[in-house]
Amino acid sequence: MTADGLISVRRRSDARRNHDLIVTAARETFAESGPDASLNEIARRAGVGPGTLYRHFPNRSALLTAVLKDRIDTLCGHARRLLSTESADGALAEWLRAFLDHARVNQGLACTLMLEERDTPGLDCQRVIEEAAAALLSRAQRDGTARPDLTPGDLIQLVVGIALSTARSDDDPGRADRLLAFVLDAVHARPRREAGA
Amino acid sequence: MTADGLISVRRRSDARRNHDLIVTAARETFAESGPDASLNEIARRAGVGPGTLYRHFPNRSALLTAVLKDRIDTLCGHARRLLSTESADGALAEWLRAFLDHARVNQGLACTLMLEERDTPGLDCQRVIEEAAAALLSRAQRDGTARPDLTPGDLIQLVVGIALSTARSDDDPGRADRLLAFVLDAVHARPRREAGA
């Protein structure tokens, strides 16, 4: 998964090396200066020309996606590990908390990505995460600790929403946690009117 | 409320006229080209020089805020009207739905604003909206139709979150409504355990 194009096209060694240099520089630079960091600056830091950067990543979104990618992989690994723990409910809660942290840390990147990508695909990030969530959620639903009418996609959206909307509340650092607790409450709750079953 | 500085400093007539011309041009241009529209273009359309635009609005955020302002006023009016209707619960639900629509329509502006304003104040928009929400929510809480541990700020954040995170789900237009319904369910629910209060 090279994140800039096909999976395993054999490319020249210098191309592969530059690719990695650029991603590393991008990771650092985005972390320091936010998602609007200059791409020229990233190229400079990677020790390549701007042309090279644009050859590898045709636009800022592609670069953001690449940087986001490995953090997402980490998150999926976490989910997989949690799947083999005791409490379905606890696993879901813990993972959602981890996901929220992730989303808040990367909110800048993710939000920019959302704004920038009206059309570009690249967003199978979302799909991957949804799959991780689905596994945890459906186990909890089978367990009876999560309401059955909740879809993983909706759940993720909700938590992403919390992350985005609390991104800049420096004043109230507990808010995100509070909102997540609130959502978790709602996950446990029975649907209000749903007499059947 | 002139949205670019002090409330009622008496300014020269040409300055006031230009202010309005700029806001109007900005409203149109943002609507057409999104929140990244060129400020030069806006100045051109308003028939003023770039210098004049920047004298009135020191940065893009200020301009976005001004444009957002009157839509927010509309929303507050709606809230005030709903306060004098029968059902506290229904009023809250209806207003949240309206707010969600607003937030989704203006997501581009609002999201950009959030990203851009790491430090700038200007965000009393949020405060104004929170006040409107507070009135409706506390009535519902007194009525017993909303859980008492929910703060208006948190509620708004949650709905903003839905708006932001569903902004680009063209594929599933019902999702935002579904998520809102879910949140409304949670608003009705009792707190599960009184732990942290």
Add this chain to the structure above:
DNA sequence: CAGCGAAGCGGAGAAGCTCTCCGAAATCGG
């Protein structure tokens, strides 16, 4: 009405950004 101080205008232009183009250089299979 005439004149004057100050507020405000506007456009030239600096600085910096994204992204393209293409001659030069590096790579790799034979």
Add this chain to the structure above:
DNA sequence: CCGATTTCGGAGAGCTTCTCCGCTTCGCTG
């Protein structure tokens, strides 16, 4: 080692945001 091919890199076009400052316009005051 050599030629075909990929890839590099940086000059530069065309944007952008934002500043500076000489000139215009306003509105008060005598």
